Amino acid sequence: DAGITQSPRHKVTETGTPVTLRCHQTENHRYMYWYRQDPGHGLRLIHYSYGVKDTDKGEVSDGYSVSRSKTEDFLLTLESATSSQTSVYFCAISESSSYGYTFGSGTRLTVV
Amino acid sequence: SQQGEEDPQALSIQEGENATMNCSYKTSINNLQWYRQNSGRGLVHLILIRSNEREKHSGRLRVTLDTSKKSSSLLITASRAADTASYFCATDARDSSYKLIFGSGTRLLVRP
Numbered sequence: 001d002a003g004i005t006q007s008p009r010h011k012v013t014e015t016g017t018p019v020t021l022r023c024h025q026t027e028n029h030r031y032m033y034w035y036r037q038d039p040g041h042g043l044r045l046i047h048y049s050y051g052v053k054d055t056d057k058g059e060v061s062d063g064y065s066v067s068r069s070k071t072e073d074f075l076l077t078l079e080s081a082t083s084s085q086t087s088v089y090f091c092a093i094s095e096s097s098s099y100g101y102t103f104g105s106g107t108r109l110t111v112v
Numbered sequence: 113s114q115q116g117e118e119d120p121q122a123l124s125i126q127e128g129e130n131a132t133m134n135c136s137y138k139t140s141i142n143n144l145q146w147y148r149q150n151s152g153r154g155l156v157h158l159i160l161i162r163s164n165e166r167e168k169h170s171g172r173l174r175v176t177l178d179t180s181k182k183s184s185s186l187l188i189t190a191s192r193a194a195d196t197a198s199y200f201c202a203t204d205a206r207d208s209s210y211k212l213i214f215g216s217g218t219r220l221l222v223r224p
Contacts, residue, residue, distance in 0.1 A: 042216035090154055100145055100157030
């Protein structure tokens with residue numbers, strides 16, 4: 001998707017290992033978000049950021065941490081991956097919630 | 113818990129027919145948005161309707177909002193096979209205006 005990239009696109013990791021997903025934007029948007037998508041649950045907000053070093057928890061933040069040291073990068077870390085964190089993770093950016101979000105293409109994470 | 117819930121969960125129609133999807137939400141909102149997701153892809157913003165608006169159009173899309181009933185509908189007219197996708201509504205609650213909460217989506221199948 002134009003202006004936003006996620007890496008990696010796919011990852012398989014073992015239970016108990018740390019994992020970091022990266023979201024990079026070139027739009028200079030203030031707001032960045034991490035969602036996970038699971039069958040039957042739609043998208044659920046994990047963490048979001050409203051500026052550099054300004055982050056807050058979403059509805060499913062347990063087991064996840066985030067960092068935003070630069071406007072363009074928002075990192076999602078699973079400190080110790082569990083099988084319940086197997087999911088598709090989407091990053092999104094926005095000027096504000098008064099505007100539509102632009103989503104990345106997603107990262108498919110499998111924890112074995 | 114999710115703010116928005118779509119109905120129906122799945123919808124199958126013939127090409128050329130109209131498709132109507134509904135969304136209900138729980139708390140007061142600033143705006144409501146609709147997104148489309150093609151299989152294996154990120155979400156794409158379709159339309160945003162503000163809480164003081166009752167109806168909005170964009171091409172073959174028509175969105176209505178009834179704040180007294182806390183509900184919205186998305187109408188796709190003259191559907192095409194390319195409209196096959198999942199459709200999500202998302203709301204931003206008045207007490208937290210810079211994060212969107214998504215519903216679980218409606219899967220639309222348009223048969224050629």
